[in-house]
Amino acid sequence: MINNIYISRRSAIFSLAGSTALLGMPAFALSKAEAEELINQLSNDVLSAINAQSSRDELFEKFEKIFANYADVFLIARKALGPTWRSANKTQRSAYVSAFRGYMARYYGKQFEEFIGAKIIIDKSRKTSGGYLVDSKIIFKDGSNYLAQWHVVDARGKFLMYNLFLEGVSVLSDVRIQIGSMLDKRGGSIDELTSYLLTKG
Amino acid sequence: MNFKHINIVKISLLLSIGLLFSACAQNTPTEFNDPLEQINRKTHAFNKTLDTWMLRPAGKAYGIVVNDFADEIINDFTDNLSEPSNATNHLLQGKIIKSLKSTARFLVNSTIGLGGIIDPASRLGLIADESDFGETLHNWGVGEGAYIELPFYAASTVRDTTGIMVDFMMDPINSILPSKYKPYTQGAKLIELAGDRNEYGDMIDSVLYQNEDSYASQRLYYLQNRRFNLNNNTISDEDLGNPYDDK
Numbered sequence: 001m002i003n004n005i006y007i008s009r010r011s012a013i014f015s016l017a018g019s020t021a022l023l024g025m026p027a028f029a030l031s032k033a034e035a036e037e038l039i040n041q042l043s044n045d046v047l048s049a050i051n052a053q054s055s056r057d058e059l060f061e062k063f064e065k066i067f068a069n070y071a072d073v074f075l076i077a078r079k080a081l082g083p084t085w086r087s088a089n090k091t092q093r094s095a096y097v098s099a100f101r102g103y104m105a106r107y108y109g110k111q112f113e114e115f116i117g118a119k120i121i122i123d124k125s126r127k128t129s130g131g132y133l134v135d136s137k138i139i140f141k142d143g144s145n146y147l148a149q150w151h152v153v154d155a156r157g158k159f160l161m162y163n164l165f166l167e168g169v170s171v172l173s174d175v176r177i178q179i180g181s182m183l184d185k186r187g188g189s190i191d192e193l194t195s196y197l198l199t200k201g
Numbered sequence: 202m203n204f205k206h207i208n209i210v211k212i213s214l215l216l217s218i219g220l221l222f223s224a225c226a227q228n229t230p231t232e233f234n235d236p237l238e239q240i241n242r243k244t245h246a247f248n249k250t251l252d253t254w255m256l257r258p259a260g261k262a263y264g265i266v267v268n269d270f271a272d273e274i275i276n277d278f279t280d281n282l283s284e285p286s287n288a289t290n291h292l293l294q295g296k297i298i299k300s301l302k303s304t305a306r307f308l309v310n311s312t313i314g315l316g317g318i319i320d321p322a323s324r325l326g327l328i329a330d331e332s333d334f335g336e337t338l339h340n341w342g343v344g345e346g347a348y349i350e351l352p353f354y355a356a357s358t359v360r361d362t363t364g365i366m367v368d369f370m371m372d373p374i375n376s377i378l379p380s381k382y383k384p385y386t387q388g389a390k391l392i393e394l395a396g397d398r399n400e401y402g403d404m405i406d407s408v409l410y411q412n413e414d415s416y417a418s419q420r421l422y423y424l425q426n427r428r429f430n431l432n433n434n435t436i437s438d439e440d441l442g443n444p445y446d447d448k
Contacts, residue, residue: 075444130444133436147434153444162444165436168429169422172442177421181413 064105260398281317285373335364356423
């Protein structure tokens with residue numbers, strides 16, 4: 001009798017595991033494709049923005065829209081600020097994040113400007129904790145190329161870009177250095193940082 | 202190649218490395234391992250001044266004086282001089298085929314390539330594959346150790362600085378080339394330095410001069426890029442970071 005219960009329980013567990021595996025498999029495959037598709041669209045938008053001959057201000061405006069669509073700007077802003085985030089109040093946080101949106105568009109925009117005339121080819125991706133790392137190759141007009149890897153995270157059921165690595169160097173870490181240094185120079189005041197961010201870039 | 206020479210260096214190194222790195226071994230940094238930051242920042246300020254007043258103008262002058270054709274000759278010539286060292290380091294890492302390729306490159310370019318001023322080896326499919334003793338140490342399992350900014354030389358680590366010194370001391374080119382040519386090879390390397398400053402001009406300018414904290418950014422670029430290259434273009438979990446931790 002006891003044996004029977006065990007068997008049925010075990011088979012129940014097995015069948016449960018089986019069905020989640022079945023359910024999980026297509027979702028996993030789809031996610032990987034989704035992550036790559038996100039970067040494909042993002043890089044297409046980035047390339048068409050820089051190749052359209054618009055003024056710098058127009059370009060940065062476009063980038064702000066692109067990031068609003070494809071990037072987890074809120075999470076990036078929070079990470080860039082570091083531990084100061086925790087001590088800030090709600091009003092300070094939302095003022096900082098909205099100033100950061102423009103700063104990020106200008107900061108990444110300047111990095112992306114070098115990609116004029118380049119091609120971005122999605123290569124492969126691998127799973128990381130909470131998302132994917134999508135590898136792409138940036139091929140310049142002169143034939144030289146380098147590796148850009150996009151860290152994509154699952155943000156509340158939707159894939160968004162979180163970080164970009166250029167030849168192994170984390171752009172988010174660099175933004176964090178910039179923000180950290182600005183904050184230090186202003187005695188750790190997030191309000192002063194926020195008003196500086198609005199002008200910086 | 203002078204293998205006896207290499208063996209002596211290797212043995213004395215193994216002894217000294219043990220001493221050098223025992224202090225750093227247990228240090229697994231969350232950010233970067235930089236206990237010398239205060240001194241490093243002073244060196245950085247010095248290097249930046251040096252760049253502003255000497256290297257940057259030299260790079261600009263190089264860009265004006267040297268045309269693309271001459272630039273390639275200088276590049277190929279200095280690259281060829283480093284092939285014996287590349288071959289040695291590949292060999293020390295147990296990469297026999299890479300070592301033979303570097304040796305073949307050196308032989309082809311030194312002869313058919315007219316002493317290295319052109320690079321026919323590449324056209325024969327022997328593509329350059331550089332290495333250094335810092336990479337060899339990495340392959341032997343030596344960790345990077347503390348970050349160091351070297352005067353006149355910029356970003357490095359304890360391991361890579363050891364590598365630079367060993368590469369300098371054991372460079373087989375010194376036993377291959379008669380010493381009377383040394384002033385020419387050293388001169389070419391100095392000119393090449395200005396050439397590199399010119400080639401990577403915009404990038405270096407943006408790191409050094411358009412940055413809130415050029416020291417910290419340079420440290421980031423060097424360490425993450427070096428780790429990436431040494432680990433077959435793989436980003437470590439540590440450098441990938443966790444998007445959801447509260448740091």
